[in-house]
Structures are given as structure tokens and as C-alpha cells.
Amino acid sequence: MQVRRFPCDPGPAAWNAILPSEPVRETLKSTLNADWLVIGAGFTGLSAARRLSELHPNDRVVVLDASRVAEGPAGRNSGFMIDVPHDLTSSDYSGNTESNLREIRLNRAGIDYAKDASDAYAMSYEAFRLSGKINGAITPRGVDHNTGYAAHLDKLSEPYQRLDAAAMKSITGSDSYIDGLYSPGTAMIQPALFIRSLASGIETSRVKIYENTPVIELKREGSVWKANTPEGSVSTPKVILAVNGHLESFGFYRRSLMHIFTYGSMTHPLSKAELALLGGRSEWALTPADPLGTTVRRISGTGGDRLIIRNRATFDPSLKVSDSRIERVSRDHDRSFKDRFPMLASVEMQYRWGGRLCLSRNNVSVFGEVESGLHVACCQNGLGTSKGMVSGKLVAEDASEISSDLLNDQKTDVQPTKLPPFPFAAIGASAILRWGEFTAGKEL
Ligand SMILES: Cc1cc2nc3c(=O)[nH]c(=O)nc-3n(C[C@H](O)[C@H](O)[C@H](O)COP(=O)(O)OP(=O)(O)OC[C@H]3O[C@@H](n4cnc5c(N)ncnc54)[C@H](O)[C@@H]3O)c2cc1C
Structure with a gap:
């Protein structure tokens, strides 16, 4: 293909730009044979790749990325x-109880494996920490979202703590938040630092990562897969495709x-005077009570003390957005920032960016062996x-024929539901997003 x-x-x-720069890894410029290609x-x-190296320490594992580590969505x-x-895709983050319990088991196993990597590679507190997170509400509608979510957590017997406006102000420094729902199990990462540390941690003489090496063709030749890149190729019996939405670019799950x-x-580093005006804690993390609202983080560490906001979602089946889109969204970001932090009216954003997510209509992932020797996650x-x-971790275990209850949990997902034909899918999805953002009101 x-x-x-x-x-x-x-x-x-x-997140990557505020870290000290790292030497660029090699681009693949030769013909390789490997036991595994990721x-x-x-x-x-x-x-x-980490799990493969644990399961098969003598195997040769090659990882190819079109970009640089921590430059894509991971950073x-x-x-x-x-x-x-x-x-x-829900109005309040939750689905049915059975699937939520399964999701919690899987997410926690992911966090455990991340913690295991953090311990193994001596990652800093800044890269990975188990600190929990808060769903912050600004409007009565947001408070209703938190109340509904709390009821759902009660059904799941999951712990949480409600925070009033005074507690929210003492954490964030902002007068905007009138309610919070703290849940303790979330790990907060500096995503670029975490992913860089994970990449350098797994590299050995048997595990090699090539950057700036897009796979341009993947084809079966007898019993092996051959991945062609602009200047080289990898032949291997087993491939793991971990490209999130770009799975469709490889010809799989079209229109699903x-x-x-x-x-x-992200703001520039805040000065001492700006930090004094802001108040609150030096580190905190808020997801919006309304899923289409604004995520806010305050960080302190490498690159200084900064605030980061995230909002707006656009449906882009072409997997591309223009620079003018970033400019338009910037206006919403500035408004959301000033609403929450009027005391920082003169603070400018240093960085603006966009990145890809891949969702399915029925909130299921794509996992398993799609062709002999070709596994996807x-x-x-x-x-x-x-x-x-x-x-x-589980796709490596599945490809190594190691079974577990957790793997069964992962494999329970049905197939993603097909999207309506173009342009109806684009019109429908965009209308739903715009309506959701409109009704999110001040939560955006
Ligand atoms: C602004 C923003 C905020 C987000 N916040 C959160 C959050 O707080 N928590 C959370 O869990 N998620 C969040 N996400 C989503 C999260 O970033 C993604 O879900 C996650 O990165 C997916 O991980 P992945 O490894 O499956 O795919 P990716 O991180 O997308 O990695 C796939 C890699 O495949 C490479 N690739 C693609 N095609 C090819 C090819 N042909 N050849 C070689 N390499 C290729 C890409 O370069 C990429 O590096 C956010 C995303 C954005 C954009």
C-alpha cells in the first residue's frame, strides 16, 4: 500500500520548544532487516517498542517516525x-458503567506502565507525576456537568472531591471558577519531556529510532513486510502500526x-510581578467541566512559570489545517485567557499551535492484527x-501471542462506526462541534 x-x-x-534542544536522530538511509518494525x-x-524489548531482549526493533520525537501530537x-x-464525544465525558469500568482498568494500566518507565529511566517530577486533576466550572451549566459527572463517579465507586469557588481561587488565582471536581488518579506529564525520556530510555543496541523517516509504502513480499522510506527500507516479519489517525493514510478504516x-x-515565562498578580499555586491542571470548554495548566520548571490553554476543536478529514486557522483560533484563546486572568491583561502568548486527535463515533479504538504480521493500535x-x-504495551503482547485479562479488555472494542459520506460527515461533525462550543458558553 x-x-x-x-x-x-x-x-x-x-512543550518541546521550551526544553533544551536535543541532537537529531539519524534518518534511515539504508536497507535493514529487523525482527520488529514499529x-x-x-x-x-x-x-x-519498550514492551517488545522487554519480551524479546535479543530481537532487533526498529522505530520509524515521519517527524522528530516530541514534535508530533505526543509533544x-x-x-x-x-x-x-x-x-x-459525550456531553459529560461518561458512557455506560460497564464500558467505563473497562476503560478505567485500561487507562490505569497505561498510567502504571508510564510510571514504570518514569521510574526505570529516572524521569523528573516535571516529566511525570501522579497528582490528579480538576474539572473546573465557570458557569452554572458547568457546575451541573460536574454534578452529573460526580454522580457517575459515585456509581463507579470512584473517589473525588468537590471544591468551592474559594478553593478554586486559592489553587488557580482566578476568580472565574465557581466549582471544581478533583479526581486523584490522573498523572500529569510534561508531554515532550516524558516522550523524549521514554525514547532515549528504550534505545539500546537492539532498539533503534529513526527520525524524519516517513514510511511511504508498506507491502508484503512473501513472508515479510517491507516498509519503504524516501532513502531506505526495513524488511521484517512483524509490523506494529502506531500512527493514530494516519492509519487511514495507510488505507485502513477509510471513512471510519x-x-x-x-x-x-502558551504564555511567555511569567515575571515575578506577573506571578504575584496571579497568585495561586505554582502547578495545577484543569480540564473543563464541559468537554468542549477550555483546558488550563499552570507549570513551573524548565522554561519558567507559564500558563497554557487549549480549546476549540475542528473536523479536518484532510488531516491538515492552515496557518490562518491558528490565527483565528488565537483570538478565542486570547479571549478565554483574559476572561480567566484579567490581572494578566498584558501577558502575551509566546507559542500557538495545533495538533491531531483521532476519534471514532462510537468511542472505540482500533486494535489487533489487520493482516498477517501487521498489528495496529x-x-x-x-x-x-x-x-x-x-x-x-498490549499490541506488543498480542503480537507476541501473550494473553491476559487486560488484553481481553482491550480486544472487547467493536469496530468504529462508519461516518456518513462526504460532505455530510464534514457538515454534520462541524455543526455538532460548533453547537457544542456555542452551548459551552463561558466554559470555552
Ligand atoms: C492540543 C492537544 C491537546 C491534547 N491533550 C491531551 C491530553 O491532555 N491528554 C491526552 O491523553 N491526549 C491529549 N491529546 C491527544 C494526544 O496527543 C494523542 O491522543 C496522542 O498523541 C496519540 O498518541 P499516539 O502515539 O497513538 O499517536 P501520535 O502521538 O499521533 O504518534 C503517531 C506518530 O506516527 C507518526 N507517523 C504518522 N504517519 C507516519 C508515516 N507514514 N511514517 C512514519 N511515521 C508516521 C507521526 O509523526 C507521529 O509521531 C491532545 C492533543 C492535542 C493536539
Whole structure:
């Protein structure tokens, strides 16, 4: 199969840009044989490569990425490794109880595997920490969302704590939040630092990562798969495809995957005077009570003290967005920022960016052996940090014929529901997103 489209990552990967630069890894320029080929060096691909190296320490594992480690969505996300249900296609993040319990088991296994990597590779507190997160509400409607979500957590016997406006102000410094729902199981990561540390941690003489090496063709030749790249190739009996929505670019699951872009802005490092005006804690992390609202993080560490916001979601089946889109979204970001932090009216954003999510209409992932020797773990439904860590580990186990209850949980997913034909899918999805953002009101 010829690969039809390649990753396009608009704007800088801010989390990566604020770290000291790293030497570029080699681009593949030769013909290689390997025991395993992993395509994609995000959470899923690197987790799969790590598990393969644990299961088969003498095997040669090659990882190819079209871009650089931490420049793709893995270095562009908000860094919430969430354990509790987080269904972005629902109005309140939750689905039915049975599937939520399964989702929690899987997400927690992903977080455990991330923690295991964090311990093994001596990652800093900044890269990975188990700190929990808060669903912040600004409007009475947002409070209703938190109340509904709390009732759902009660049904699941999951712990949480409600926070009033005073508690929210003491954490965030903002007068805007009138309610919060703290859930303790989320790990917060500096996504680029985590993914860089994971990549360098797994590299050995048997595991090699090539950057700036897109797979342009993947074909079966007898009993092996051959992946062609612009200047080289890898022949291997077993391939793991960990490219999230770009699975469709390899010819699989056409018209079943929803390609969504969402957008982030990061301030310049706040000065001492700005920090004094802001108040609150030096680190905190809020997801919006309304799934289509604004995510906010305050960070302190490498690159200084900063605020980061994320909002807006656009349906882009072409897997590309224009620079003018980033400019338009920036206006919404500035408004959301100023509403929450009027005391920082003069603070400018240093970085603006966008990045891809892959969702399915029925909130299922794509997992398993799609052709002999070709295994996939894709469509992470907007929660690729935890889901990528677990599905990467499990796809390596599945391809190694190791069974477990957790693997059964992962394999329970049905197939993604087909999307309506173009242009109805685009019109319908865009209308739903716009309506959701409209009704989110001040939560956006
Ligand atoms: C602004 C923003 C905020 C987000 N916030 C969160 C959050 O807080 N928590 C969360 O869990 N998720 C979040 N996400 C989503 C999360 O980033 C993704 O779900 C996650 O990165 C998916 O992981 P992955 O490893 O499956 O895929 P990716 O991270 O997309 O990695 C796939 C890799 O495959 C490579 N690739 C694609 N095609 C080819 C090819 N032909 N050849 C070689 N390589 C190829 C790409 O370059 C890419 O590096 C956010 C996303 C964005 C954009």
C-alpha cells in the first residue's frame, strides 16, 4: 500500500520548544532487516517498542517516525494522563458503567506502565507525576456537568472531591471558577519531556529510532513486510502500526475515523510581578467541566512559570489545517485567557499551535492484527497519553501471542462506526462541534 498522506503539525510543539534542544536522530538511509518494525514514535509506538524489548531482549526493533520525537501530537498535547472516563464525544465525558469500568482498568494500566518507565529511566517530577486533576466550572451549566459527572463517579465507586469557588481561587488565582471536581488518579506529564525520556530510555543496541523517516509504502513480499522510506527500507516479519489517525493514510478504516484538530497557546515565562498578580499555586491542571470548554495548566520548571490553554476543536478529514486557522483560533484563546486572568491583561502568548486527535463515533479504538504480521493500535479517542501507553504495551503482547485479562479488555472494542459520506460527515461533525462550543458558553 502506498501511504497517501503524511503528518502535518501546525505551529511549534511548545512543550518541546521550551526544553533544551536535543541532537537529531539519524534518518534511515539504508536497507535493514529487523525482527520488529514499529511505525510511529508517539506514546503508542514507544510503549510498544519498550514492551517488545522487554519480551524479546535479543530481537532487533526498529522505530520509524515521519517527524522528530516530541514534535508530533505526543509533544503538543496538554499532558493529562487521565484514568477516569473521558469520552469526548459525550456531553459529560461518561458512557455506560460497564464500558467505563473497562476503560478505567485500561487507562490505569497505561498510567502504571508510564510510571514504570518514569521510574526505570529516572524521569523528573516535571516529566511525570501522579497528582490528579480538576474539572473546573465557570458557569452554572458547568457546575451541573460536574454534578452529573460526580454522580457517575459515585456509581463507579470512584473517589473525588468537590471544591468551592474559594478553593478554586486559592489553587488557580482566578476568580472565574465557581466549582471544581478533583479526581486523584490522573498523572500529569510534561508531554515532550516524558516522550523524549521514554525514547532515549528504550534505545539500546537492539532498539533503534529513526527520525524524519516517513514510511511511504508498506507491502508484503512473501513472508515479510517491507516498509519503504524516501532513502531506505526495513524488511521484517512483524509490523506494529502506531500512527493514530494516519492509519487511514495507510488505507485502513477509510471513512471510519474522525480527524479532529485542537489548539494550544502558551504564555511567555511569567515575571515575578506577573506571578504575584496571579497568585495561586505554582502547578495545577484543569480540564473543563464541559468537554468542549477550555483546558488550563499552570507549570513551573524548565522554561519558567507559564500558563497554557487549549480549546476549540475542528473536523479536518484532510488531516491538515492552515496557518490562518491558528490565527483565528488565537483570538478565542486570547479571549478565554483574559476572561480567566484579567490581572494578566498584558501577558502575551509566546507559542500557538495545533495538533491531531483521532476519534471514532462510537468511542472505540482500533486494535489487533489487520493482516498477517501487521498489528495496529490506533484511534486513541483524544486520550492517547494513557490509552497509547496501554494499547502499545498490549499490541506488543498480542503480537507476541501473550494473553491476559487486560488484553481481553482491550480486544472487547467493536469496530468504529462508519461516518456518513462526504460532505455530510464534514457538515454534520462541524455543526455538532460548533453547537457544542456555542452551548459551552463561558466554559470555552
Ligand atoms: C492540543 C492537544 C491537546 C491534547 N491533550 C491531551 C491530553 O491532555 N491528554 C491526552 O491523553 N491526549 C491529549 N491529546 C491527544 C494526544 O496527543 C494523542 O491522543 C496522542 O498523541 C496519540 O498518541 P499516539 O502515539 O497513538 O499517536 P501520535 O502521538 O499521533 O504518534 C503517531 C506518530 O506516527 C507518526 N507517523 C504518522 N504517519 C507516519 C508515516 N507514514 N511514517 C512514519 N511515521 C508516521 C507521526 O509523526 C507521529 O509521531 C491532545 C492533543 C492535542 C493536539
